[in-house]
Each structure stands twice: as C-alpha cells, then as structure tokens.
Amino acid sequence: MGIYLDNAATTAQKPASVAEAVAHILQGAYGNPSRGAHGYSLAGFRVAETARKKIKDLFKADHHYEVAFTNNATVALNEVLKGLIQPGDHVITTDWEHNSVLRPLYQLEAQGASFDVVTSEAVTGRLDYEQFTQKIRPETKAVICNHASNVTGNRLDLEWVKDFCDKQGVYLIIDASQTAGVVPIDLSDGKVAAVCFTGHKSLYGPQGTGGVCLQKNLPIEPVITGGDGMQSFSKVQPKELPTLLEAGTLNIPGLAGLAAGIQWVQEQHSEIDLGSYFYQELQKIAGVTIYGDFTSPRVAVFSINIKDAESAVVSELLWEDYQIATRPGYHCAPLMHEALGTADRGTVRLSLSSFTTKAEIDQVLEALQELASR
C-alpha cells in the first residue's frame, strides 16, 4: 500500500505469529478464565497467565509486582492515576505527557487534587530535570512521566527520576507506551511503582491489549468494577491483583497475540540503528526543522516541519504523492508542542518499526528532499 511511518500510533505490520496465535484461540475452544474449573476455562486462564509472565519477564518484575491487563494504555493510566490520587494529593508530571495522562489529571484537579508540570526546552524538547526538585511538596504523592515522548522520541532519564522519587518517597508511574519492547525497563530495584504499557505498538501485539505492571501493595481503588467470577457476594472489587483491576472478561485472543508479539520482539534486533541513519541523512536536507534532543538515548520517533508549511499539508502531500504514511498535528500531546514552539502548526511525525527497511527510509528521504525543494 505504501510506506508506513506511523508506528508511534500503532505498529500496523505485525509478525505472522501474532495473527496465528489469535486465530488459534478463536478457532479453538477457550473459555472465560477463572470463571469455572472446566478445561475450556483453564485453557483461557493459561493464555492470560502466559502473557502475564511474558510481561513480568520483559520488565524484570519480581514477586512484589503483578500485571493487570486492560484494553489499552489509556485505561491502565486512568486506573492507576484515578485509583491512587485522592483530593488534596499533589502530582508532578512533565510536558511530554499524552492526553491519556493529562486529561485524567485535569479531572483529578477538578476533584481537589493538584499537579505541576516540569517543562522542556524549545525545539529540542529537553526536559529541565531541576524543576522536579523545585516542584516537590509535602503533599506530593506521585510522579508520572512519559518514558519517551511520542512527539520528539526523546527518552526520559529514568535512572535520575527513579532516584529522585526514591529519595523523596513518592510513587513513580511510568507511561511506557512508546518504549515497552524497544527500550529495556528493569523493575528489579523496586523504585518504579507502576509501568503502564500498550500491547499494539512496539510489543507488536494486537490492538485491544495493554495493561499495567504494578507493585502489589499500591493503595489503589479500582475505577472500573464488576464481576470477578470468584467472590460474588463481595460488594466491592476483591483487593487482590490482578482481579482488582480486571473486572469483566479479558481479551484472551488478544493476549495470545500479545504473548506472540513479545516473543518475537525478544528474538529481534531493534530499529534504533535505522533511526540513526535516518537522522543523519535528514539533517542534510535544507529547509527541514528537526525537533528533539539527539544528544541522548532516544526512540525512533521523529518530528519535523518543512520550511513554514502546515504539518497537515506536508503529511497530506507525503501520503497523496508518495504513499508515505505519517502523522501531522499534535499527537495528543498539547504541552509538548507549546514547549517545542509548534503549537501553531504541529509537526509531521515519522515513526519507525522493526519492519521499516533502509530502502523505505531512502525513499522517504528522497520525498522529503523533493518537498523541501518546492
């Protein structure tokens, strides 16, 4: 169909094993897990447990952590933020955040919580880490940070933030939507309270999967409640994880696909090197402004503008004239664009996956060169 460079939204191309794993479930006879002791139910249960173990292994999570599945990272972030933050609590976040973090925070603010935003530099989007220290308060309960910006591809200095939160005694919540599967996440030091992830981006699983890997003792009240198949007479959701955050029926075929995706990721090399090549060549094109920090580790997400053109116009030309799929606009991260200085026109985002080839990147560079010369 063309060249797909919108992998930060979803990896449209999946390993063949993912479709096979999902179809296998739907062609088989897999019941609703934990809702009956018959073999069909146990078969469904085992699929969920396999995916759970894959996530725990991926994040080097020990027995202090549990994995709860949701249908996407957004629900996971809502469950953790709204489940943890009470009126009167204070939160520190960054201007890198996606609306899946910002909108829950605005809702919590309306209910009496408060939050402060650590901001970034123009153009590079480099985070000013000193502001964490300036913004901490006695009532600060949590820090929520994007592990990598979905606009610039900049990566958080996770070690720095972990140490900060550890010293201050506040919960650290990580949005790993852009990193899980492509950047190692190691929970073995116990300094991260919760990692929210999506299954359908760099874990190459199906859409409809995601979740949170969180410390078992986090004082979380569930947002969504319902059946758990076990403690029917309890008026409240059972406190045990994952049941606490898994009301209703899980996406078992999706989780089979997610497990296959993670398996595939663990057997691959990452696309980071092709990203470096892309950046190196991109710099040579006159008229292209590249946003982001290229002096630190990053993910293969690139935001650009060409001369003074609207991002929507450039993105449309790339699709219509070259069949190159990119994403224009604000990428659900309004504060990032205020920081970058692109709140007027957004950016054209090009995001790579493991399926992106050098030949495709060369075609993209050629197209950008042509557009910049117009």
Next chain:
Amino acid sequence: MGIYLDNAATTAQKPASVAEAVAHILQGAYGNPSRGAHGYSLAGFRVAETARKKIKDLFKADHHYEVAFTNNATVALNEVLKGLIQPGDHVITTDWEHNSVLRPLYQLEAQGASFDVVTSEAVTGRLDYEQFTQKIRPETKAVICNHASNVTGNRLDLEWVKDFCDKQGVYLIIDASQTAGVVPIDLSDGKVAAVCFTGHKSLYGPQGTGGVCLQKNLPIEPVITGGDGMQSFSKVQPKELPTLLEAGTLNIPGLAGLAAGIQWVQEQHSEIDLGSYFYQELQKIAGVTIYGDFTSPRVAVFSINIKDAESAVVSELLWEDYQIATRPGYHCAPLMHEALGTADRGTVRLSLSSFTTKAEIDQVLEALQELASR
C-alpha cells in the same frame, strides 16, 4: 474436548468467519483510526465504522443513537452508570443484576447516590414488577435492568419497563450481555437510553469487544479519558460520541471479528428450540431442581441443583466424569441467589449456544440422570 455448556460466560466456539476476519486485520496493514488521514488509518477507521453500523442495525437504532466500543460490557456499564448518576440521584435496579452493575452502584452509593432493588420470587426468579412503581421517587434518575438473568435465563418484560420509564421520565439502561444477538432489541421507539452489550457471547465475536448503544444527548461525563487524535488542545474529552467514551486505541481486529460474528448471527436460527427440548426432558429427571420461570419468553440458560449436593461438586463431576463444561456457584449475581434461595450452595448453570447440538443435549441429559440416581 467435550461438551461446552458455559456459553453464558463466553461462547467458546466461534464461527470460522470470526477468526478469519481478525487474522485478516492482523496480517494486513490497518492503522489507528481517526489519528491520521493516510490510507492505513482510514482502513482501520472503516473497520470500526462497519462494526458500529452492524450494531446500530441490529438494535434498530436511528440517528438519535450512537455506538461506543469498549473492551467488554463491564466497562460499558461502568461508563454509563458512573457517567450519568450524580450524588443525590436515585436508581432503581433488580436482583437479577450482575456485579458489573451492582459494584458500580455500591461505589456510587458511597459517593452519595442511592438505589433500590426490585426483587424476585424464590425458585422461579420471577420479577415483581409492581415494586418499580413502589420504589420510584422524585430523585429517581435511571432504571438499570438486566435484559435476561445470567442465572435463570428469565427474560425481562422489556416493553413493560420501557413504558414505565417513559411515563416516569427516567432513563432506562439495559444490560444486554445475555441477549444481544439472541433476543431482538428494538430501539426505534426511543424509550431506551442505553443498551450495554458484550461482543463475545451471543454475538459470537472475540473477547475484548463490547460497548454501548446510547442516545446521543445523554448527559454523560466520561469515566476513562485520554487521547482522541483530533482535539489535542482540549483539556476535557470531546463531548461528541463516540469520542466521548472511546479514549485511547480501539480493538480494531476484535471489531472486525465482532462484525463477522453479527453477520453470522443474522444468518442463523437461534438455539431457543433446543433449549425448550432440554427443559422438557430435564423436568423428567427426579432429584433435579430447576430454577427460573418457564411460563415466559427466556434465553437458553438453565440453573439447576441435584438433590442437596453442592453446585461445585456437581459441576466438577460433570467435567471430570463426562467432560461436560458447566459453571457452578453464583455467576457474579449474588442478589439473584438470595432471591432464588440458593445463596448457600449456588446453582449449576448450563448455557447453550448455536453450536450446541441435540446429540450433546442428549448426552448431558443422560449424565444428569446418572448423577441424580447416585
């Protein structure tokens, strides 16, 4: 593997077209809908819109209604109940409800709302409709009813409840988890405010699908908020449906499967007649207590007990000795068991699907006969 009679939990057997539709998406190149104007994104968008149209057609929903997808009926019920009911509001519900309704109501009660429960007769589980009139109050905002009990298979007299709510001017919310696809639901009179449904039961779609078909003008505040791909600078979730209730990425492969499932359902006959046969023969087995009302229209869900045995013991024997998968216990519907008189031991639930055969039913009857003779 055996005989699967736990279809009220999930239809483990799906039409072949469902797996094919899901695999087709995962093998293709489908982007994130509404998050870019490139072809991959539009292809994803079209999958969601096809499923949306199928649901609207199924429920004869006109332009006053919209469909929002969630990952299961539980999330849909949470979104509608918690989005609509404010502190001070009153709700009428029934003892047929699943914990996906009761637990949200207990949470709302803790926040200052209140609710009353219309109760049922012992053994038959027949609802006492007069109580609706007795329990209505000036502050009653909504009535939430299970369209069919997942314990007894009894069907709600939806026309009666529709007229009641219409006359009283209160919102009617229907939990169609056990009925969508097997009992016609007609929204064309505009008397139902919202129908919450699951995709993975009698619509034969994959787990990980569900949603709500609701009136566009319902005053709902979203529970889950996040990115919408369009109005990035808005601090609140956009008010337009379905965006209001669809924060984050949709389960596009799942929705392709759901559309295929609905298509299949619309081309099939229902399993109701086999259910009548099962009931007719079941009555002949001495020592079997059958719960439910068999004088009114129903769905093919049967709750029984054998002599004074624990439901868990009977269900385990059915699986271990006969490879018949049933479900014992309370089926996440505690108040139903209090009404039926089975709060001490639950019931053995046997639920049919379109894949259930007469030969299977005969084997099940034989097994029950043997167990009852022990």
